[in-house]
Amino acid sequence: MAQRIALFNHKGDVSKTTTTFNLGWMLASKGKKVILVDADPQCNLTGIVLGYTGITEFEQFYEKETNLRDGIAPAFESRPKLIEAVECIPVTGQKNLFLLPGHIRLSEYEVTLGIAQELSGSIQTLQNLPGSIAYLLEKTAEEFDADYVLIDMNPGLSSINQNLLMTSHFFIVPTNPDYFSVMAIESLATVLPKWHTWAEKARTLPILQTAAYPFPEITPKLLGVIIQNYPPRGGAPTVGFQRWIDEINTTVSSKLVSELRKIGMMLPDQVYRAENMGAASCLATIPDFNTLIAKSQDHQTPVFALTPEQIGQAGGVEEITLKSRDSFQQIFSELADKIIGLTTHASSD
DSSP, rough: EEEEEEESSSSSSSSHHHHHHHHHHHHHHTTTEOOOEEEEETTHHHHHHHTTTHHHHHHHHHOOOOOOOOOOHHHTOOSOOOOOOOOOOOOOTTTTTEEEHHHHHHHHGGHHHHHHEEEEETOOTTSSSSHHHHHHHHHHHHHOOOOOEEEESSSOOOOHHHHHHHSSSSEEEEEEEEEEHHHHHHHHHHHHHHHHHHHHHHHHHHHHHHHSSOOOOOOOOEEEEEOOOHHHETTOOOHHHHHHHHHHHIIIIIIIIIHHTTTOOBBHHHHHHHOOOOOOOOEEOOOOOHHHHHHHHHHHGGGGOOOOHHTTTOOOHHHHHHHHHHHHHHHHHHHHHHHHHHHHHHHHO
């Protein structure tokens, strides 16, 4: 069975989409079959993978290709057919990687899902909604024989985000080394236990267990936190950014991990130790991509897989850029290895 991993932080601008794309590609390069799910109505992941920049390109795409919104429409629009696997888009340049595209109108289902998740215990007509997204992702993963489903979520505490996170097997929290990420982690330490309480109740409701799309019996586990987007100096964060990295690690270990452990949303300590992770559950620290990010988007290629021709530089500048590219290759390789190790240990426990 494919492992669903949500990348979530209700703070924006923490590079969730970039991380999803680069991590997914690296996992695929290691022989894992991966589906990237664009669950953000802004559709940035879809744009990166397909190279789309304008609304006209998206409109033409939607005329002939299915997407996440189309996939769950049978449940949300009471169509007389079951949800079926979505025909994902192969990602150019990586045979093991596929995209389940997003749609800007996915947000139209927010209100209906929110009502269903609050009142589904008493309203028969809404019983199929809370389990529908997980059902679609599971069926699509089965169709493609996927090992991992990476879900790029939008920033916010919406009903769709609540549903996606609480029906995933694991989740990752991307952050930036700044004050607002510290605040976001403190907030998650309060929000996630509330979401857990809701999911626990949903799993016990007979009406949701007898639905066409039963609510899954899953308790998501934190794989870890990623801290990224800092300017390095001499290969390390500057003193100012290191301060916030330390502050994030302290807040994660003292507040977020502490609260998640109480409700069973952490893996056993020995699983993290096996991957050389400390109390802060930090998966990786990733410096700013600088000019590589623009080249990555131009060529629909992760930063670590860019060729010298795609980078388009020469002399000493090219040498520095290629060194930076290779550094990111090592960072994402180690990150992917940790993800594989954590999820493998969790599955065997």
